[in-house]
Amino acid sequence: FTWPFLEVEQRRYRFRFLNGCNSRFLNLKMTTTPRGDNNAFNTPEFSFWQIGAEQGFLPASTKLDFLLMAPAERADVIVDFTNVPVGTEIILVNDGPDAPFGGISLEDISDWESTGQVMKFVVKAASNGDTTTPPDQLVLPPLPVLPATDVTRQVSLNEEESHSVRVSEDASGNIVLDCATGEVFGPTSALLGTLNPDGTGNPLTWSDLITENPALGATEEWEIHNFTEDAHPIHVHLVKFQVLGRGADGSTPPEGRGADGSTPPEAWETGFKDTVIAYPGEITRIKANYDMAGFYVWHCHIVEHEDNEMMRPFHIGPIPPDGPAG
Numbered sequence: 001f002t003w004p005f006l007e008v009e010q011r012r013y014r015f016r017f018l019n020g021c022n023s024r025f026l027n028l029k030m031t032t033t034p035r036g037d038n039n040a041f042n043t044p045e046f047s048f049w050q051i052g053a054e055q056g057f058l059p060a061s062t063k064l065d066f067l068l069m070a071p072a073e074r075a076d077v078i079v080d081f082t083n084v085p086v087g088t089e090i091i092l093v094n095d096g097p098d099a100p101f102g103g104i105s106l107e108d109i110s111d112w113e114s115t116g117q118v119m120k121f122v123v124k125a126a127s128n129g130d131t132t133t134p135p136d137q138l139v140l141p142p143l144p145v146l147p148a149t150d151v152t153r154q155v156s157l158n159e160e161e162s163h164s165v166r167v168s169e170d171a172s173g174n175i176v177l178d179c180a181t182g183e184v185f186g187p188t189s190a191l192l193g194t195l196n197p198d199g200t201g202n203p204l205t206w207s208d209l210i211t212e213n214p215a216l217g218a219t220e221e222w223e224i225h226n227f228t229e230d231a232h233p234i235h236v237h238l239v240k241f242q243v244l245g246r247g248a249d250g251s252t253p254p255e256g257r258g259a260d261g262s263t264p265p266e267a268w269e270t271g272f273k274d275t276v277i278a279y280p281g282e283i284t285r286i287k288a289n290y291d292m293a294g295f296y297v298w299h300c301h302i303v304e305h306e307d308n309e310m311m312r313p314f315h316i317g318p319i320p321p322d323g324p325a326g
Helices: none
Strands: 005-009 012-018 026-031 048-053 056-064 067-069 074-080 089-094 117-124 151-160 166-169 175-177 189-195 201-203 218-226 232-236 241-248 275-278 282-290 294-300 311-316
Touching: 026 117, 056 074, 067 074, 151 201, 189 294, 189 311, 218 232, 218 275, 232 282, 275 282
Parallel strands: 005 117, 151 218
Antiparallel strands: 012 074, 026 067, 026 089, 048 056, 048 074, 089 117, 151 189, 166 175, 189 201, 218 282, 232 275, 232 294, 241 282, 294 311
16 A cells, blocks of 8 residues: 555644645545445544634634545644554544535545545654643634625636537437537536626636726625535635635535525634635635735636636736736
8 A cells, every 4th residue: 555654652743734636625534443335434533623724823723523625725733642542543534525526425435445545643652741732722813803894796606518519410320529510518617707687607717807806905705606516615816814604595505504505614714714615506705805916816726627717817906007908
């Protein structure tokens, strides 16, 4: 096997997790007995104490049995091995899907023999005493308070079928690729955009005119409407934002969400972030202060999506006349 291992002493460790996958969402747990098939989730035996996210500390340390992380999300955590017997082997496992993510489900759970395993911790005796503060007793710095909202902006995540590649049959029954006739054949494209007056998504490409143009110093709430079938990690450059919560857009929310789709931020989302999971069929609300003028981008952090037009420019402050059109 090629999975790494790390020897840890019987003390507390601070780890900084980063999901650096192209597109895979991770659901990390720690156990001594990983599942032996794909018909059940792993049972967590040890806890993560999360103290921070992408842009700083949480309001308080948060005890978690799992770390759900989208591509580009980071987690600052403490793991306490103090009372774990010497020789114990703890496996960091992944119960995330081997398919596009829409919520926690057994339907596409990772393969227990490969993508379901990440690494191993091997516990050895402590070489000296641990003088660090137990995570449940930590006092973290207070969070800065964002100014009152100046603007609420609606943006959208959309899918479009290819309009340039079509498939049909000729008189002999042979498959023919034809750009003018036949049924749409090409891959579905994910695009960012705005919201139409009737509540539908308005997909835009990179070269379309800038539609997000916060004033310098403005505080804005963005309502991210996800009209696609999957969750997307949305990353906004330059700013740190707060997750305000999620609400229904009229469709059925994923399993495990609020009955009407309305939920507050997750416990691990209560600090400042720069990447947020936007679930299908939901409106994800974030708030940020735009205090540095210039051209920036916001995009989906699934690499194949951002490279295929799921990225849009935005500008803070007046757009210069010689600046890019989009």
